Amino acid sequence: MPQNEFDKLVDIDKGFVSREIFVDSDVYKEELSKVFTRAWLMVGHESLIPNPGDFFTSRMGEESVILCRDKKGEIHVFLNSCRHRGMKVCRYESGNTSLFTCPYHSWxxxxxxxxxxxxxxxxxxxxxxxREANSLVSVAKLHNYKGSIWATWDKDAPDFLTYLGDAKIHLDQALDCRDGREGGSEVIGVHKWVFPANWKFAAENFLGDTYHNPSHRSVDLIGIGPSAAAGKKGRRDDELEKAQHVWISFPQGHGVHSALQPEANEYIESFMDNPILEEYFRHCFEERKKRLGENAKLLPFVGTIFPNTSYHGRQPRGLCAWHPHSPTSTEGWRFFLVDKDAPTEAKDYLRRYYMRYSGPAGMTEQDDMENWLYATAASTGTIARRYPFNYQQSMGAYTTDHQLGGQVSLQITEQIARGFYNRWASYMRNAGWDELLGASAQNRQAAE
Amino acid sequence: MINVLEIKVGSKLQLREGIVAEVVENMEDGMWLQVKYLEVPKNPGEIGAIELCHAQDIVKVSGAAEGV
Known part of the structure; x- marks a missing residue:
């Protein structure tokens, strides 16, 4: 496809995005080669491979990779394909081994x-x-960020923290301990399932598409949050009810919905269904305030790190990877997170809450998936494909001089989605890393 | 057919190409043994090397090594 075609498919200035990018097989094939071979992708978490020889098979784009801790304790990510005839050398989801033996010819x-x-x-x-030259194909770069493992096939890619940019402190909110200590999370379960929708629907959903809240009305009416039994409705507790919500588009294509607590920043009663959790989280809140001071006012909601890693930062809390299977099929993986040193009762409770909310059986996720899959199906038709999606919400309603960086909006906005698809188009045009990191956008803004 | 799973550490093996080796670890996957080369007629410089040895490379199990 000609390079400038992608700018036609993604018209940021007018606020239209062609349905072709969600259903067309040629666009999809180009995505695999231009986006998923270059961007940093989240492949797992170190807590999934705590011991030498532990492995967890993951994916980068459509390709199977092995996340593995070697005998010396070093973490690696390899293409799961024998150098002889390509057979998968590992056909298990996880385990411990000293060798990966190809079942075909036994290399x-x-x-x-x-x-x-x-x-x-x-x-x-x-x-x-x-034998050295015929080792398993390793990723070009790998980064262990507070336990989450990220990798890229592009040797010219910037280091992970540069790639993350100002989105870092938002992702931190999901990965750091609830009491403000850095890192310290562990995965207490992974859900994997396939749904018939384009992967970008899911990625966009978690950029900060708060506008889709009405689709969760039924869940909210039932009440599945940690204080539901105590009579509170909704999907979660109202921890952010007094906060200033912010929706931020970052030049690398990332997007987040976070919140800034008011000056007083008092604990709001939550987890009322369980006194042990209520006490634990109240304690964590106060400790975090002491530890982080002014910075404790920033709390997370959701976000997507370009292209296909999303997170829920608080209630619930986890990382998600949206693995492409085809233009109209995606494999969703949810990695549920807790503090490693949280009380066992808290971990057990949170595991159940997370499953109630997210994953294939999660009530909120089911609402989302229904939207994604019907939107995909209804966009495959000849007539439907003539009509682009509308992304004109809150055009221009953002500031670029906010302390949090990026384009900050104080109202619900599709500016984040516009930024995401604008950056997606840059990848599809084979843009250099300066542009992919937003340098040209920043220069243009500086010039203006 | 030799069942590699039954071969104990310390066993001596006769391998193809006239190689004699001693088992230092059974990988317990039914295919691979870690061996130490004791005799390598074509390349004596490899004596003492630790290598993986596949079931197909084993000609004969000649017995347990001395002292094992």
Whole structure:
């Protein structure tokens, strides 16, 4: 597809995005080669592989990868494909091993990816096959960010923190301990399921599409939050009811919906269904305030790190990866997070709450999926594809001089989605990393 | 057919290409053994090397090593 075609499909100035980018197979194939081979992708969490030899098979785009801790304790991410004939060398979702043996011809790799065993090596290869050169294909760069593991195939990609930019402090809110200590999270479960929708519907949903709240009315009326039994309705407690909500579009294509607590920043009673949790979270809140001071006013809601990693920051709390399967099929993975040193009762309670909310059986996620899959299905038709989606909400209603960086809106906005698709178009045009990080946008703003 | 799972650490193996090796670890996957080369007629410099040895490379299990 010609490079400038993508700018036609994504018309940010007028606020239209073509349905083709959600259903067209050629666009999808180009996405796999231009977006998913370059952007930093979240592949898992270190708590899934705590011991030497532990592995967790993950995905980068459509491709299977192995997240593995080697004998020395170092973390690696490899393409899950034998260098001989391409068979998967690991067909389990997770486990512990000292070797990855290809079932086809038995080429065998150690946990640091080195080709170690080749049947009939002396007889058929004269003992001179270059085993080093035939190691498992490793990602170009890998970063362990507060326990979450990220990787890219692009050796020219910027380091992960540069890629994250000002979205960092928002992602931190999901990964840091509830009492403000850095990191310290662990995954207490992973849900995986396939749904018939384009992956971008899910990614966009968590950029900060607060406008879709009406689709969750039924859940809100029932009440599934941590104080539901005490009579509170809604999906979660009202921890942010006095906060100033902010919706931020970052130049790298990331987007977040966070909240700034008022000056007083008092604890709002939550987790009322369980006195142990209520006490634990009240304690965490006060500790966090002491530890972070003014910075404790920032609390998370949701966000998406371009292209396909989303997070829920608080109630519930977790990371999500939206793995593309086809233009109209996506595999959703939810990694449910808790503080590693949280009381067992808190972990158990949160696990159940997270499942009530998210994942294939989660009531809120079911609402979302219904929208994504019907929107995908209704956009595949010949007539439907002639009509682009409307992204004109809150045009221009943002500021660029806010302390949080990026384009900050104080009202519900599609500016984040416009930013996401604008950056998506940059990737599809094979733009350089300066543009992908938003340098050209920042220069243009500075010039203006 | 040799059942690799039954081969104990310390066993001596006769491998293809005239190689003699001692088992240092059974990987317990039914295919691979970690062995130490004791005799390598074509390349004596490899004596003492630790290598993975596949079931197909084993000609004969010659017995337990001395002292094992």
């Amino acid at each position: 065998t790799y150690t946990t640091d990816g080195k080709l170690q065993g080749v049947p009939l090596y002396k007889t058929l290869y004269d003992g001179v096959l270059d």
